[in-house]
Amino acid sequence: MTTQGKFTVSCQNCGLNELCIPHALSDTEINEVDAIVKRGKPLHRGDYLYSAGENFDSLYAVRSGSLKVFTIDDEGEEQVIGFYLPGEILGMDAIHSGEHISSARAMETSSVCEIPYDQIEDLSSNIRSLHVHMYKLLSREIRVDHELQMLLAKKTAEEKIGAFLMNLSMRYEQRRLSSTRFRLPMARSDIGNYLGLAVETVSRIFTRLQTQGVLKVEGKEVEILDRRALCDVAHISERHG
């Protein structure tokens, strides 16, 4: 196991960057964190990373690909809770009960790093900056969820889709990927489910935004042609990331 240099290389787009780098751990501390991470768990489209009801052992950082997190409601219907992109961390909702309440599936070929939770607890007892950072990580998830709540409480379907696309755009931008051209890893039905809209409505709004020259949509490929207009549709201000 090695130093910060190799660490950043080995997990460049991975949530571990967030877990470690921003808090300026010492090389020794980086190594300690590095040592507990299991690299490169590969997943194929449709594979479960974990399922509701299973014991919670680890957090996962997405390295590549993307996953959806969902629960099954009392009618047996899937309810999508969120989509996770490279660099984002899954599983934090399970810490409280020690049991997964949601399931996570890969939406495409993906790879994740596994971070055993008991070892995070141990390590963060000793490294103060790590447990302070863990608080921030958890807090950010809460914040992200609150932003999503605002999105879901939005009135029209157009607003929801607009805000959803802007949200994805900003997340890709943070990951140093194009914020104007990207691939939607999820099915239309997942988007609809997530936003509380019928699939047909999602499809129609995409078509409409394309007709208006706001977007270019080709299957799962999306290009934001007029960012300003998309913000207007979403009723959000241009600078929001």
Add this chain to the structure above:
Amino acid sequence: MTTQGKFTVSCQNCGLNELCIPHALSDTEINEVDAIVKRGKPLHRGDYLYSAGENFDSLYAVRSGSLKVFTIDDEGEEQVIGFYLPGEILGMDAIHSGEHISSARAMETSSVCEIPYDQIEDLSSNIRSLHVHMYKLLSREIRVDHELQMLLAKKTAEEKIGAFLMNLSMRYEQRRLSSTRFRLPMARSDIGNYLGLAVETVSRIFTRLQTQGVLKVEGKEVEILDRRALCDVAHISERHG
């Protein structure tokens, strides 16, 4: 400053119970936590506990009354994010940035305990069980938010209101208050805002559920007459807490 006995008395219905008791801290440790808590910050209806943009210094545990947390969106519209009842903890979304992104206002005469965050950080460096417990507390907020997302993605207004009422009912039950008769501390407009419904719709659904004999509604007083039926309306299974 005293021992667990006094502690539980001084803050019986307060979030500090959650902060301390469940993890079986030693008396000495309880005292340490006890010492950093500022008791009884009183609030009148409409008072702000904190506002978006302010520096984040403390978490707050509701002792009595109730508060709403909300943001102002880019059109200047209030967007309600959540309602906080006695025993619940506010402010966790601000840890990440060190700045409040939402505002909190008392919906009625309320009192809260203030828990300075830097002292939590200090203390949880030394008391392992405290930082483990903080993870759980933050994780639970994430989980609660995910449950809310599911509620908001529900299709019909009736489902949303039904699930909302069941959610309140269960929260009151956890606080050893009646789960079938309680007072809605928030205005109809807040409920509508929170659930993404027009005020009129909220009102109509209440009336309809009353006509169907599911509820008895008298202004802000609500009685759940048929819990089973309300679960059906909400499309949730009877045991869900």
Add this chain to the structure above:
DNA sequence: CGATTTGTTGATCTTACTCAATAATCGTGG
């Protein structure tokens, strides 16, 4: 390459929103 899943488009119907009027409740000061 055919079968199956996923996405688009159209027509119709339902739900919840909007606008408007009225009723009840709350808070304040006489």
Add this chain to the structure above:
DNA sequence: CCACGATTATTGAGTAAGATCAACAAATCG
């Protein structure tokens, strides 16, 4: 304590947005 205005809640009528149903097109996969 009651009267006042102001806010909050209810109810009704008309409308618009999105759901549903249904057919078809495109993409994906073995």
